[in-house]
Amino acid sequence: MMKTRYAELAGFDPDDGSDVGIRMAVLSEQVASLLEECAQLRRELFPATAGGESLERHAETRGLSRKGALFARGTLTFSRRSAGEEDLLIPQGTLVSGGGVEFATDAAATLAAGELTVQAPASACTAGAGGNLAANRIDTMVTPVVGISGVQNPAPFTGGTDEESDEQLRERLFESYRSVSNSTNSAFYYGEVTQHEFVASAAVLPRVRGRGTVDIAVSGFLEDLPAGRVQQLQQSLAQKKEINVDVLVKNAVEKRADLSLLLDPMENDSFEEVKARCQAALHDYFLSQQVGESLMCARLLAALCALEGVRNVTLLSPAADVRAAADEIIRPGEIAIARMEVV
Numbered sequence: 001m002m003k004t005r006y007a008e009l010a011g012f013d014p015d016d017g018s019d020v021g022i023r024m025a026v027l028s029e030q031v032a033s034l035l036e037e038c039a040q041l042r043r044e045l046f047p048a049t050a051g052g053e054s055l056e057r058h059a060e061t062r063g064l065s066r067k068g069a070l071f072a073r074g075t076l077t078f079s080r081r082s083a084g085e086e087d088l089l090i091p092q093g094t095l096v097s098g099g100g101v102e103f104a105t106d107a108a109a110t111l112a113a114g115e116l117t118v119q120a121p122a123s124a125c126t127a128g129a130g131g132n133l134a135a136n137r138i139d140t141m142v143t144p145v146v147g148i149s150g151v152q153n154p155a156p157f158t159g160g161t162d163e164e165s166d167e168q169l170r171e172r173l174f175e176s177y178r179s180v181s182n183s184t185n186s187a188f189y190y191g192e193v194t195q196h197e198f199v200a201s202a203a204v205l206p207r208v209r210g211r212g213t214v215d216i217a218v219s220g221f222l223e224d225l226p227a228g229r230v231q232q233l234q235q236s237l238a239q240k241k242e243i244n245v246d247v248l249v250k251n252a253v254e255k256r257a258d259l260s261l262l263l264d265p266m267e268n269d270s271f272e273e274v275k276a277r278c279q280a281a282l283h284d285y286f287l288s289q290q291v292g293e294s295l296m297c298a299r300l301l302a303a304l305c306a307l308e309g310v311r312n313v314t315l316l317s318p319a320a321d322v323r324a325a326a327d328e329i330i331r332p333g334e335i336a337i338a339r340m341e342v343v
């Protein structure tokens with residue numbers, strides 16, 4: 001466009017190697033860069049289109065910050081082949097692995113003389129959902145301990161979550177606009193609780209125990225919050241609540257939903273691979289469940305049918321939506337996925 005306009009005014013086209021041609025090329029590059037910066041600035045001006053650090057600045061204006069990643073936690077069982085006459089110390093920080101993930105003990109444990117096994121709490125070495133692991137997947141001692149012959153996890157490692165994404169932070173930001181906090185209403189209590197990175201969901205229940213009372217049902221990521229975390233929330237709100245208001249923070253009531261599915265993969269897709277995608281999608285679905293939110297069969301099927309390699313899905317159970325009370329959180333129970341017989 002610049003060359004065309006120049007030719008209209010000067011009566012000739014400038015040569016690319018001429019002084020005018022070189023100046024025009026440099027100017028054109030600078031103008032293009034400036035236009036891109038203006039476009040980026042327009043995107044960053046609004047929460048709906050901002051991302052990364054710019055979105056975090058918008059969130060800060062509402063007293064929000066991005067939630068960090070959490071470490072998966074669980075219990076390890078260390079064992080020896082025969083009962084010995086001496087105690088065996090398993091130091092804090094002992095490394096084990098399974099499923100391509102490393103874990104470390106959170107505290108020292110002692111395998112007492114005459115005993116074959118001892119349990120120790122442990123956490124994934126890397127924060128994030130990748131640390132969540134099914135039961136009996138850990139089997140390798142990365143840090144050798146004299147006298148210990150084996151290790152396993154009798155129960156799953158859970159609670160690991162990735163850093164809050166832009167979309168998740170944006171949704172919390174929009175929710176803060178929809179429900180404006182005035183330091184006394186439900187939006188205030190909800191915002192104070194959910195700003196903690198270990199809280200996945202919460203519901204504010206005013207007047208459950210009578211006038212002047214506020215109950216807050218909270219949930220971790222597919223698990224109850226430890227008593228220490230609940231107490232932390234209780235103490236935090238005690239310093240900020242209204243005078244003469246009785247606030248009680250408690251874990252949401254767990255309601256398990258068993259699922260039974262029939263899966264028909266695409267012709268050229270492996271059933272096991274597609275099944276694994278469905279299991280991951282179900283995990284994400286339940287991870288997004290909110291306290292007081294019912295399980296909707298239609299939404300569940302829509303999420304599964306949208307997966308790559310899925311041709312058809314039949315939901316055998318539950319036969320209808322699973323309703324949740326205001327203080328209940330629906331979590332996955334037994335999940336069975338079988339191959340659909342196609343005639």
